[in-house]
Amino acid sequence: MSFYDQLQFDANNLIPAIIQEQKTGRVLMVAWMNRASLEKTLATGKTHFWSRSRQKFWMKGESSGHTQTVKAVSFDCDGDVLLIQVEQIGAACHEGYQSCFFRTVQNDGTSYKITEPQLQTPGEMYGAKK
Amino acid sequence: MSFYDQLQFDANNLIPAIIQEQKTGRVLMVAWMNRASLEKTLATGKTHFWSRSRQKFWMKGESSGHTQTVKAVSFDCDGDVLLIQVEQIGAACHEGYQSCFFRTVQNDGTSYKITEPQLQTPGEMYGAKK
Numbered sequence: 001m002s003f004y005d006q007l008q009f010d011a012n013n014l015i016p017a018i019i020q021e022q023k024t025g026r027v028l029m030v031a032w033m034n035r036a037s038l039e040k041t042l043a044t045g046k047t048h049f050w051s052r053s054r055q056k057f058w059m060k061g062e063s064s065g066h067t068q069t070v071k072a073v074s075f076d077c078d079g080d081v082l083l084i085q086v087e088q089i090g091a092a093c094h095e096g097y098q099s100c101f102f103r104t105v106q107n108d109g110t111s112y113k114i115t116e117p118q119l120q121t122p123g124e125m126y127g128a129k130k
Numbered sequence: 131m132s133f134y135d136q137l138q139f140d141a142n143n144l145i146p147a148i149i150q151e152q153k154t155g156r157v158l159m160v161a162w163m164n165r166a167s168l169e170k171t172l173a174t175g176k177t178h179f180w181s182r183s184r185q186k187f188w189m190k191g192e193s194s195g196h197t198q199t200v201k202a203v204s205f206d207c208d209g210d211v212l213l214i215q216v217e218q219i220g221a222a223c224h225e226g227y228q229s230c231f232f233r234t235v236q237n238d239g240t241s242y243k244i245t246e247p248q249l250q251t252p253g254e255m256y257g258a259k260k
Binding site: 001002003004006016018020024025026027029030042043072073074075076077078081083093094095097100101102103104105109110111112115 | 131136203206223227231234235241
């Protein structure tokens with residue numbers, strides 16, 4: 001049986017994909033896939049997503065060079081979330097951090113701080129003038 | 131500034147939370163929170179969620195005993211996903227697996243297999259007659 005039969009795409013035909021760095025276990029980001037981007041991800045071994053804001057198909061790293069090579073694809077008991085293990089080149093976050101989850105809530109339960117170094121500025125990643 | 135101001139709840143006032151086992155880096159599950167369940171999670175140190183299917187507030191482990199003690203709460207660059215590090219008691223998945231992501235796609239890109247042992251049956255977890 002195809003694993004696609006186990007998946008539950010939402011009303012917009014999308015499913016969220018958690019991207020995890022295989023060698024460190026670090027959760028890097030979450031992005032959305034439709035069936036075509038998932039098929040492309042499996043066929044090429046590089047992550048492809050669907051941008052809800054831009055309504056556009058994109059390959060991770062297509063402009064920054066920070067691509068993700070797929071190592072394993074799992075899915076949860078409800079079939080409505082994907083977990084993809086990758087080898088990440090450079091920063092995963094478009095803000096230049098290794099992981100998009102670079103802010104952590106403090107012990108007071110309301111304030112937060114940045115808990116990892118910024119590897120690059122967005123300008124350095126995308127070549128934009130600052 | 132409160133971290134709540136950085137969060138983007140969806141049209142149903144919910145945000146997905148990725149639950150990760152801190153000591154192993156294993157991604158255990160994904161569930162949904164509204165603001166009240168997030169506040170309860172931070173106040174009690176045990177994960178609380180909102181069930182979309184049952185339209186009900188619930189504490190993880192309230193029937194199985196498989197609670198999650200919160201170690202850290204992070205959020206992503208868009209503020210629309212939470213990442214919560216926990217100490218997990220027992221199986222996180224209601225199907226008796228350590229992680230809900232117990233099925234992995236095989237090299238042919240379509241078939242899948244169960245890639246971890248089932249620690250308990252759902253009947254053992256919830257005391258239901260089989």
